[in-house]
Amino acid sequence: MKQITIVGLGLIGGSLALALRGFEDYEVVGAVRSDETMRIAAARGAADRLTKDIKAAVQTADVTILCAPPQGIVALLQEYKDDFKPGSLVTDVCGIKTAVMEAAKVLPASVDFIGGHPMAGRETSGMAHAEKEMFRGAHYLLTPExxxxxEHIALLRRMAMYLGCRDVVETTPLQHDELIAYTSQVMHIMAVAVCDDPDLFSCRGFEGNSFRDCTRVAALDVPLWTQLFSMNVDALCKMIRRLEENLKSYREVLEAGDTKRLAEKLTYSANRKRQMNLE
Amino acid sequence: MKQITIVGLGLIGGSLALALRGFEDYEVVGAVRSDETMRIAAARGAADRLTKDIKAAVQTADVTILCAPPQGIVALLQEYKDDFKPGSLVTDVCGIKTAVMEAAKVLPASVDFIGGHPMAGRETSGMAHAEKEMFRGAHYLLTPExxxxxEHIALLRRMAMYLGCRDVVETTPLQHDELIAYTSQVMHIMAVAVCDDPDLFSCRGFEGNSFRDCTRVAALDVPLWTQLFSMNVDALCKMIRRLEENLKSYREVLEAGDTKRLAEKLTYSANRKRQMNLE
Incomplete structure (x- = not known):
C-alpha cells in the first residue's frame, strides 16, 4: 500500500483528509501538531491514520500535501527538506504560488515539488469546519516544474477528479498569482471594502442576494489573508487600481448625466459577462 | 370575489402573476400589451385571467400592481390616473422610490398609492423566465404615504407573506433610495466594473465562488438598470465614491508594505461583517 501524508489538518487539509480516504491504493495519513486538532480529526474520521510525528509521516510518504498558510508552507519546506522520501511527490494547497515555488528550491533534486491550489474555501477555519465536499466543482490549479x-502530474489529476473538482488547470507561478489577484484576492478586498461603508448596519432589511453574495467572503481568516495579500502585493495592487479606475469611469458617466453613454457602457460590460459564461 | 390586477407581465410581474394565484379571495388578473407575452403567460398558467384591456382591468381592481421599469411606471400612472377604482390600493414593484412616489402625485386623493419593492430579481427578463418562487426569502420594502x-398596509404585508418573503420593511422613499444605492446598485456597478478588466477572458479556469458570486449580476437588463441608476444618481455616486475610497485605503496600506496595519484593517472589516450577520 502506498501512502499520502497530509501535513496540517485545518479547513483545507482536514477536508482533504476526509475526501481522500479510499483514493486508489493509498493510505491517507494526517500529521498534526495540536492535540485538539488530533481529537477532532479522530472524531470526524479524517484520514486512515493520525499521527503527531510529522517527520516519520513524511519519511514514508509517496505523496506529501503541505496544508498551511504561505509562511507555514515555507517553514515546513525548510524544516523537513531532508526528510521527504527520495522520488516522492510533495505538493501544497496554498493560494499564492510564486513565493511557494521559490521556497521549494530548498528541496533536494530527488524530490518532485508541484505547486497546487484547489480553488475552494469557506468563511471558517479549522478541522471542525472541514467538509468532504469542499472541492466539488472547483478548479484545481497546478504549477509543475x-x-x-x-506520472506525478497525472497522479495529482486523478486525485483532483476523486475530490470532485471541475478540472485541473496547469499554469506558471507568475500567471497564477496575476490571475488569482484578479479572480480571488480583489473579490475579497472588495468584500471588506464594502463592509467598511458607514451605512453597513443601517442597511439591515435592505439587502438582496447581490449584497449577500458580494460580502460573503468578507468574514475572512485574517492571519491567512494578511499573508496571501502581502505575498502577492504587486499583482494585487495593480488589479485594485484597475477596479478603482473602472468604478470611477462609471461614476463619471453617471455624474455627467449621460444616459446614452451609460447604456452603452452597461451593454459592453453585460455582454462581456455573458460571453465569459458562454464560451 | 375581489380583484388584483397586475399590469405588465415581465420577470417580476409575471412571477407575481404565478405566485399570487390562490391568495385569499382575490381573482388575479394579468393585463398586458403584447400578444407574445399573453401567449406565454397563458401557457404558463399565470394569473386567473388575462386581458389586453388594461383600462377595464384597472377600473374593477381592488388592488393594482404596476410592474414596469421606472419610466414605465411613471407613464402608467399618468395614463390610468382617472381609471383606478376609488378607494382602491395601487402599488408598484420598482427598485427606486423617490421618483415613483413623486409621479404618484398625479393620482386623485381617492386612490391609495403605496410604493413597493420586493428585493428579488434574476439576470434574465420577461414572462418566459418568471418564477413562482422568485420572492422566497426576499425583503419586501414598502413606502406608504x-x-x-x-388596511392597505396590512393587505400588502399578508401578500408578501403569501409570496414567501422573509419580511416586510416600511421606510421612506429617501431612505429607501439611499440604502438601495448601497446594497443593490453599487453591487451591480461593481459587478460590471469587474467585467471591464482586460484580464476577464484570460481568467477562465481561475475563477472561484467569490468571482462567480460577485460578477453574477453583471449580465443585467440594460434598459432597466440604465433607468434605475439614472433616476438615483446622487445617492449612487456618493456610494461609489465611498467604495473607491475604501478600496484606495486598502491599496495604500498594501503598497506601504504595512502588514500590521493590514491585519488591523482586515480584522476591523471582517468583524463588521460578522456583526452584521449575527445581530
Missing part, C-alpha cells in the same frame, strides 16, 4: 514527472 | 390606510 520543468523537471516534474508526467 | 401618511394618508395610506392601515
Amino acid at each position: 520543468k523537471t516534474s514527472t508526467p | 401618511k394618508t395610506s390606510t392601515p
Whole structure:
C-alpha cells in the first residue's frame, strides 16, 4: 500500500483528509501538531491514520500535501527538506504560488515539488469546519516544474477528479498569482471594502442576494489573508487600481448625466459577462 | 370575489402573476400589451385571467400592481390616473422610490398609492423566465404615504407573506433610495466594473465562488438598470465614491508594505461583517 501524508489538518487539509480516504491504493495519513486538532480529526474520521510525528509521516510518504498558510508552507519546506522520501511527490494547497515555488528550491533534486491550489474555501477555519465536499466543482490549479514527472502530474489529476473538482488547470507561478489577484484576492478586498461603508448596519432589511453574495467572503481568516495579500502585493495592487479606475469611469458617466453613454457602457460590460459564461 | 390586477407581465410581474394565484379571495388578473407575452403567460398558467384591456382591468381592481421599469411606471400612472377604482390600493414593484412616489402625485386623493419593492430579481427578463418562487426569502420594502390606510398596509404585508418573503420593511422613499444605492446598485456597478478588466477572458479556469458570486449580476437588463441608476444618481455616486475610497485605503496600506496595519484593517472589516450577520 502506498501512502499520502497530509501535513496540517485545518479547513483545507482536514477536508482533504476526509475526501481522500479510499483514493486508489493509498493510505491517507494526517500529521498534526495540536492535540485538539488530533481529537477532532479522530472524531470526524479524517484520514486512515493520525499521527503527531510529522517527520516519520513524511519519511514514508509517496505523496506529501503541505496544508498551511504561505509562511507555514515555507517553514515546513525548510524544516523537513531532508526528510521527504527520495522520488516522492510533495505538493501544497496554498493560494499564492510564486513565493511557494521559490521556497521549494530548498528541496533536494530527488524530490518532485508541484505547486497546487484547489480553488475552494469557506468563511471558517479549522478541522471542525472541514467538509468532504469542499472541492466539488472547483478548479484545481497546478504549477509543475520543468523537471516534474508526467506520472506525478497525472497522479495529482486523478486525485483532483476523486475530490470532485471541475478540472485541473496547469499554469506558471507568475500567471497564477496575476490571475488569482484578479479572480480571488480583489473579490475579497472588495468584500471588506464594502463592509467598511458607514451605512453597513443601517442597511439591515435592505439587502438582496447581490449584497449577500458580494460580502460573503468578507468574514475572512485574517492571519491567512494578511499573508496571501502581502505575498502577492504587486499583482494585487495593480488589479485594485484597475477596479478603482473602472468604478470611477462609471461614476463619471453617471455624474455627467449621460444616459446614452451609460447604456452603452452597461451593454459592453453585460455582454462581456455573458460571453465569459458562454464560451 | 375581489380583484388584483397586475399590469405588465415581465420577470417580476409575471412571477407575481404565478405566485399570487390562490391568495385569499382575490381573482388575479394579468393585463398586458403584447400578444407574445399573453401567449406565454397563458401557457404558463399565470394569473386567473388575462386581458389586453388594461383600462377595464384597472377600473374593477381592488388592488393594482404596476410592474414596469421606472419610466414605465411613471407613464402608467399618468395614463390610468382617472381609471383606478376609488378607494382602491395601487402599488408598484420598482427598485427606486423617490421618483415613483413623486409621479404618484398625479393620482386623485381617492386612490391609495403605496410604493413597493420586493428585493428579488434574476439576470434574465420577461414572462418566459418568471418564477413562482422568485420572492422566497426576499425583503419586501414598502413606502406608504401618511394618508395610506392601515388596511392597505396590512393587505400588502399578508401578500408578501403569501409570496414567501422573509419580511416586510416600511421606510421612506429617501431612505429607501439611499440604502438601495448601497446594497443593490453599487453591487451591480461593481459587478460590471469587474467585467471591464482586460484580464476577464484570460481568467477562465481561475475563477472561484467569490468571482462567480460577485460578477453574477453583471449580465443585467440594460434598459432597466440604465433607468434605475439614472433616476438615483446622487445617492449612487456618493456610494461609489465611498467604495473607491475604501478600496484606495486598502491599496495604500498594501503598497506601504504595512502588514500590521493590514491585519488591523482586515480584522476591523471582517468583524463588521460578522456583526452584521449575527445581530
